[in-house]
Amino acid sequence: MALNKFQIAQRIAKELQDGFYVNLGIGIPTLVANYIPLGIDVVLQSENGLLGMGPFPIEGEESADLINAGKQTITTLPASSIFDSAMSFGMIRSGKINLTVLGAMEVSEHGDIANWKIPGKMVKGMGGAMDLVASAKNIIVAMMHTNPAGESKLLKKCSLPLTGTNCVKKIVTDIAVVEITASGFKLLERAPGVSVEEIMSKTAANLIVEGSIPEMKF
Amino acid sequence: MALNKFQIAQRIAKELQDGFYVNLGIGIPTLVANYIPLGIDVVLQSENGLLGMGPFPIEGEESADLINAGKQTITTLPASSIFDSAMSFGMIRSGKINLTVLGAMEVSEHGDIANWKIPGKMVKGMGGAMDLVASAKNIIVAMMHTNPAGESKLLKKCSLPLTGTNCVKKIVTDIAVVEITASGFKLLERAPGVSVEEIMSKTAANLIVEGSIPEMKF
Amino acid sequence: MNKLYKNADDAVKDIQDGQILMLGGFGLCGIPENCITALVKKAVKNLTCISNNAGVDDFGIGLMLQQKQVKKMIASYVGENAEFERQLLSGELEVELIPQGTLATRCMATGYGMPAIFTPAGVGTEVAVGKEVRNFNGKDYLMEYAFDADYAIVKAWKGDKQGNLIYKDTARNFNPLMAMAGKITIAEVEELVEDGELDPNFIHTPGVYVHRIFKGENYEKRIEQKTIRKS
């Protein structure tokens, strides 16, 4: 059965390692923070200028001066630090953020990503996404395997304007975990009860399948 | 009579304007701080990372953590600010420092300055001098008109390795105030009792003399 | 050396039609509310605004858009704003979208006297079109230029009469960067303190970068997305 968005977040959380500095994009990526494994200490970065992002505030303690990059009210934690936007993207560019998780509209088998613009529609802008994908060492995309029209979002080549090239390392969708290798998409895991054939049929590019593909574990 | 170093500093202090941010080099330039005219408010920058440099501390209040670029113990003032060396030179490069005063071994009629290296002698380094001369909008050199061998330090062309080119705006020596114009050295003032002829004889370049040259006033 | 201005109207009085303004803030967080109100009142037109976002319909830069004061918007993320979209689609408003880190670093470059910087953001995308691409150590970078703005308008938490500023929490964002980057920098502060009250060790923007400062009033500090947890 296909995963819901919470389960996608939960699966991605398993990629976290102790000591990681992590930037979580808007949408499903934000949910990853709810599933950080016990014993694993990670520090969340918000690119508007905060390391050590805490949970949402309790009612009445929210502050207009303390928001995350999604413009939600948040809190700090002991040992948080606040800095300006240049330092924030400075640490992103210099590779200090161990893992970036973000959503996408399309990902190509070369690791190209498109997630900011649909021609003909109002364009809101790339925000910090182009900086993040150009710099992060380890990028995981969280998205549905297909779009609402049922078309694969994993493609030989992106059709939409790119956000970055050659950068995505792994994709976690509602039906599969896919690694991007030098030879293209490689299936690592499948959602419980979802067959390899279904994943292949929903992937508009070659999918490398080696041996038997395990079901995801949570 | 030729000025002593205190008088050179005193003359330079007359160039200060209210609201100026000023960087004073080591040696005579440092003395300028003692002659800031009444009613003129200037902020001294020390390029190791301080705006609003105060006087030397009183005995017992000196701190190893609070020094100026000459490595002397100093104090802060109300509204001082401290920053790292990149921001310090950032504000220098972006032209926020209104006046830089520094010493020199040679100055050319094009405003080139040499003050960091004598071939064959141990070279200590340029410190922040190259950054300062390359960026400051207004540079005044404080120096003796001649070297200990009696040779002019104002030259058609510098013989020593350069610190910067085309940057010095004015020179205050023990015998003269000289402006650097597009046409070369122009005599503005002479030390009390020093003749224009003496200044010309001690200047190894053309010296523009227009009209009668006033004596310096203090 | 008087940097102290009476209020926002006083501080923005010489801003002219057609000039380039930087405005601090991220979303509605840390925006110069008083100066925006004064600019709307002053009805100055044809402005180019450099700001990470463009406000919402009835707050922030959105108020200037309503009055059609903005000719060009340079931002990384816009369109929380119906009027913005209308003007964009009708061709009344020109928009240049640039990556957020590029925006931030181009401000810093100005303040640090660096004419250009290199960033990998946008390589291989339409952001790279017409730009110089340069390879360092096997990786491609775009060369991006420092901004050239007539005024930078920022909002700080506290400031003193010399223009030293500190910001609160993530209301810092672009403010200290833009503060460094204006030919003239105007700072509005929630609290104006006496010289000496701010610890020199913890100044975010040294006063040398600030030309005008005034105590702002009636801060609304609107929250864009109030998110809370159960106790």
Add this chain to the structure above:
Amino acid sequence: MNKLYKNADDAVKDIQDGQILMLGGFGLCGIPENCITALVKKAVKNLTCISNNAGVDDFGIGLMLQQKQVKKMIASYVGENAEFERQLLSGELEVELIPQGTLATRCMATGYGMPAIFTPAGVGTEVAVGKEVRNFNGKDYLMEYAFDADYAIVKAWKGDKQGNLIYKDTARNFNPLMAMAGKITIAEVEELVEDGELDPNFIHTPGVYVHRIFKGENYEKRIEQKTIRKS
């Protein structure tokens, strides 16, 4: 995520012969005294040291020079130091002198992921030899590269276990810049405080840049030029 080390010996234990080290400080102000002592004890050799100065004969990097541990010195101002001069003149020591602002900005460039920066410092001088000169808006600039250092060794006033650092007065200088620029950054602090004791608004170096931290001991904090005024 344990960044806490027992002491300087523990923190520098894997530094190898021939590596490139950055050392914070300006003159003797804000230098990592404990780590220098540990490096001398460890007798690691052929080091390249990037530091604004080279200490004095019997303190700071001068102690490493005495033991002939330094192959190359990259600095802006040296030679308060007779042994330094002797080694330089005898050819035992290689020295690269670079402008102070260039040194600082090349450190920042590394920490900010910018492969190169442009500065006017040194244009038309021997510092420009072999470097790319580029004109922007009628002014020439040199292109200077970001540093590539194996270790950055800095001294802070206070730090917490996550590596957040604050510096005191002008002991800040190059320390926060180098802290950003090491593949591995080692911070020694006068006071190690509990997480949460430092105000997030006033952190100079966010912990993400710091890999190792320890509480230093027996700081001498020598004053190079004690200058005082009569009360």
